[in-house]
Amino acid sequence: MRIGILGTGTLAAGLGEGWARAGHEVAIGGRSPVKAEKLAERLGHGVLAVSPREAVTGRDAVLLAVTWDGVEDMLGLAGASDGVFEGTPLIDPTNAVAHGVGALLTALGESMAGRIAGLAPGAHVVKAFHLFPADQWTGSPGSGRSRVTVAMCGDDAAALRLVGELVRDVGGAPAILGALDRVRQLEEVAGFVIGLAFAGIDPNSAIPHVPSPAATN
Ligand SMILES: NC(=O)c1ccc[n+]([C@@H]2O[C@H](COP(=O)([O-])OP(=O)(O)OC[C@H]3O[C@@H](n4cnc5c(N)ncnc54)[C@H](OP(=O)(O)O)[C@@H]3O)[C@@H](O)[C@H]2O)c1
Structure with missing residues (x-):
């Protein structure tokens, strides 16, 4: 892709x-074009440094990997209001949470994914990749890293399928929680995890092990 x-x-x-x-x-x-060039050079594998608008134009999917308060500026740089995202899966991994506390900074009932959908007309927004640290995705194949589930929300079935493939390609298992009207729940989970982790508690220990009906059949 x-x-x-x-x-x-x-x-x-x-x-x-x-x-x-x-x-x-x-x-x-x-x-910063300089930072894009440096990162492309560091990653190798033919990774290209381009302008934000070129990073969106003609792509099968786009990842919006900026801090939550930079989202509006970045979408502006990419030309979102010109319709450049029309029909493109736009992956939203952002966490608008208070550092070290985990409280959501979005208004009650609002979500970052919803805000992004409003700022990028025509984009098929998929919330994904917001829960795990970035180094989860860098292990070489067969490096023994445990397989994690990436819960996602989105309104477009084709975009969810495509992002699911991208999850598998970095060693995860995709799971669809629901449409964007459920995305606030996914965003709250990040706040829950971050809040407990910063309090010195393993967030996994705060979640019951509930076998899914599919697993028990
Ligand atoms: N790091 C993780 O493990 C992780 C995991 C899950 C989700 N996330 C989420 O992923 C997003 C990126 O996180 P990160 O750790 O990669 O952050 P980061 O290392 O701090 O990088 C932030 C990026 O956002 C850009 N940015 C900030 N303000 C901007 C603005 N006003 N206009 C344009 N670009 C702007 C920065 O550009 P400059 O360098 O030019 O400032 C930089 O490229 C965040 O929303 C975070 O919550 C991160």
Whole structure:
């Protein structure tokens, strides 16, 4: 696939590396062309440094790997209001949470994915990859890293399928929670995990092991 990444930080590097290793064409666009070039060079595997608009144009999927408060600026740089995202799966991994506390910074009932859908007309927004640290995706195949489930929300079935493939390509298992009207739940889970982790508690220990009906049949 032809994948565009908006942002040049830790998550852009982690997923960029994972997808490039899996054989995808990855193009990185940041607000700083120098940082995009440095990251592309560091990742190798033919990863390209491009402008934000080029990172979106003609791509099979785009990852919006910027801090939550940079989303509006970055979508502006990419030309979102010109309709450049029309029909494109747009992956939202952002966490708008208070650092070290985990409380959501979005207004009650609002979600980052919903905000992004409003700012990028025509995009098929899929919330995914927001829960695991970026280095989850950089292990080489067979490195022994445990297989994790990536819960996702989105309104477009084809976009969810495509992002599911991208999850598998970096060693995860995709799971669809529901449409974007459920995405606030996914965003709250990140706040829950971050809040407990910063309090020194393993978030996994706070979740009951509930076998799924499918697993018990
Ligand atoms: N890192 C992780 O393990 C991880 C895991 C799950 C989800 N996430 C989420 O993924 C997103 C990216 O996280 P990260 O760790 O990669 O952050 P990061 O390393 O701090 O990188 C942030 C990126 O956002 C860009 N940015 C910030 N403000 C901007 C603005 N106003 N306009 C344009 N670009 C702007 C930065 O550009 P400059 O470098 O030019 O400032 C940089 O490219 C966040 O929403 C985070 O919550 C991260």
